[in-house]
Amino acid sequence: MNRTAVIALGSLLVTACGQSEPPAPPMSADLIINCGAMIDGVSKEVLSQRSIVIRDHRITQVSRESPARVTDAEILDLSDYTCLPGLIDMHVHVDGVPEDFDDYTIYLRRTPEEARALAAKLGKIILDSGFTTVRNVGTYQAWLAKDLRDQIDAGDVIGPRIQFAGPYLTIPHGGGDMYIPSVDDSEIPDNFRMGVARGADEFRAAAKANVDGGADFLKIIASGAVFGYGGVPGAPEMTPEEIQAVVDVARAAGIKVTAHAHSAESIKDAILAGVDSIEHASLGDDESVSLAVEHDVAFSMDVYNGTYTAEVGEAHGYAAEFMQKNEDTTEAQRAVFRKALAAGVTLMFGTDLGVLPHHLGAKQFAEMVKHGMEPMHAIQSATSIPASHMGLESDVGALTAGRYADIVAVRGNPVDDITLLQHVSFVIKGGEVINRQSGPATRDALTD
Numbered sequence: 323m324n325r326t327a328v329i330a331l332g333s334l335l336v337t338a339c340g341q342s343e344p345p346a347p348p349m350s351a352d353l354i355i356n357c358g359a360m361i362d363g364v365s366k367e368v369l370s371q372r373s374i375v376i377r378d379h380r381i382t383q384v385s386r387e388s389p390a391r392v393t394d395a396e397i398l399d400l401s402d403y404t405c406l407p408g409l410i411d412m413h414v415h416v417d418g419v420p421e422d423f424d425d426y427t428i429y430l431r432r433t434p435e436e437a438r439a440l441a442a443k444l445g446k447i448i449l450d451s452g453f454t455t456v457r458n459v460g461t462y463q464a465w466l467a468k469d470l471r472d473q474i475d476a477g478d479v480i481g482p483r484i485q486f487a488g489p490y491l492t493i494p495h496g497g498g499d500m501y502i503p504s505v506d507d508s509e510i511p512d513n514f515r516m517g518v519a520r521g522a523d524e525f526r527a528a529a530k531a532n533v534d535g536g537a538d539f540l541k542i543i544a545s546g547a548v549f550g551y552g553g554v555p556g557a558p559e560m561t562p563e564e565i566q567a568v569v570d571v572a573r574a575a576g577i578k579v580t581a582h583a584h585s586a587e588s589i590k591d592a593i594l595a596g597v598d599s600i601e602h603a604s605l606g607d608d609e610s611v612s613l614a615v616e617h618d619v620a621f622s623m624d625v626y627n628g629t630y631t632a633e634v635g636e637a638h639g640y641a642a643e644f645m646q647k648n649e650d651t652t653e654a655q656r657a658v659f660r661k662a663l664a665a666g667v668t669l670m671f672g673t674d675l676g677v678l679p680h681h682l683g684a685k686q687f688a689e690m691v692k693h694g695m696e697p698m699h700a701i702q703s704a705t706s707i708p709a710s711h712m713g714l715e716s717d718v719g720a721l722t723a724g725r726y727a728d729i730v731a732v733r734g735n736p737v738d739d740i741t742l743l744q745h746v747s748f749v750i751k752g753g754e755v756i757n758r759q760s761g762p763a764t765r766d767a768l769t770d
Contacts, residue, residue, distance in 0.1 A: 351375045351395035353727070353753050356388050357405035359735065363705035363720035366698055368737055374405065376727040379752035383723055398755070400731050403747060406701065407721050408454025408482075408728030410708040411683050412622040413601060415676030416441040416448075416470055417461035420630075423549055423677075424639045426502045429462055429514070437463055441470045445481025447680045450757045452746035454728040455483040455709070455718050456675075459580065459601065460490040460541040462500045462514050468536060480756060483728075485712055487541035487580075488532040489517035491525060491568055496559045497547030497582060522567040525560070529571035540572045542597070544581040545588035548647040549677060555584035555651050556605045558591060565595040578711075580622075584651060586610045593619050599711065601672060603662070604655030611658070614667045620711055622672025623659050625693060626686035628652025630678050660693050669695070670711060671704035684743040687736075697737045727753040 353376040360372040375383040422428050448456060458467035467486035474481040490498025500514035519528040529540055544560050546553025553559060572579045580599040581592035586607040589600055593613045599620040614621060631648045662669060673683040690700045709719025717726050731748040749757040
């Protein structure tokens with residue numbers, strides 16, 4: 323027998339005697355979630371039976387079977403549920419509720435303490451409904467959303483992850499100004515009008531103040547708001563030069579700009595000035611849709627909220643002006659949504675929470691599907707697509723290793739019935755079970 327054969331035989335004998343590599347040490351985890359099915363936010367199919375391993379608030383592993391060797395963990399059995407990434411809403415307001423449109427003077431009568439308490443309450447409601455990340459697109463009360471974000475990050479209150487814009491950037495008596503016909507401007511505290519400007523230089527200064535205040539992105543009112551006195555949704559408010567001034571400040575700071583814009587003209591002005599996304603776009607035309615595709619500008623369109631306003635507005639005492647504007651823009655926005663979808667515009671989930679009660683945001687999914695969006699596309703519009711736009715693609719928006727363990731679960735398959743997302747059973751943020759509407763208790767994980 324030659325030397326090579328002897329060595330090979332010796333190796334086989336050693337292996338046969340059990341002298342192989344020692345087994346891998348037990349995996350360390352805080353929580354393991356066993357899901358009956360999973361939608362990861364990225365792939366186009368529903369994945370069957372997945373286990374999600376969580377350690378230090380982030381996902382460390384997604385596998386077909388629950389790991390056998392783990393320590394220091396508990397297991398959450400969601401074998402009767404579909405797990406999804408925590409949902410993302412790109413159009414939230416935490417400074418008020420729909421009933422405030424009965425009488426705008428409520429903003430002037432609320433104390434700062436009451437406003438902060440309301441924001442904290444709304445943050446918890448949003449999170450409980452399954453939206454673990456939101457973009458707060460401006461408030462009348464300046465830095466209220468920043469304060470709430472800081473409270474959430476510090477663990478003082480429970481709420482979603484928040485990106486915030488700071489005060490609205492708007493013209494005097496524009497769609498973002500705290501203008502109330504029965505109240506003189508001199509009676510409105512300066513804090514409500516910090517972003518009001520006119521002319522490129524003033525908008526540049528106001529945008530710089532928002533950046534210096536810590537805004538994650540900038541929000542402009544390019545054309546009038548539905549729930550704003552005096553303006554017309556189709557009438558441009560900011561000039562192209564004013565929009566450009568804001569965009570220039572944002573670019574220098576490395577942040578994005580979203581434009582509240584209804585009319586085709588203001589949409590085009592905003593896109594050509596370099597904004598990154600358009601809210602509403604309800605009166606857009608073919609050219610504005612084509613420009614959005616050409617310049618890679620995303621749309622966030624609240625295609626459900628008009629229904630809610632039409633149903634409750636009169637009983638709530640909304641101004642006749644608001645009701646008419648809602649009628650003028652609701653079906654028009656849905657028509658533009660269909661055009662934008664067909665043209666390939668990037669569409670992001672943006673239910674106008676504040677106009678809609680904060681626990682009803684997921685009602686929009688059904689409306690998006692009704693107007694032609696595939697259910698999986700609708701889910702991605704509220705997960706991986708906005709996460710990428712927000713620059714958070716390494717943190718949220720998908721159930722993959724390395725991202726925060728922000729997870730929601732529903733009983734059943736939301737691709738077959740998108741309305742299931744209106745009834746989220748479990749909400750998990752950073753590996754912590756925040757809301758458990760129904761389901762089994764956790765138990766200690768096996769250690770061998």
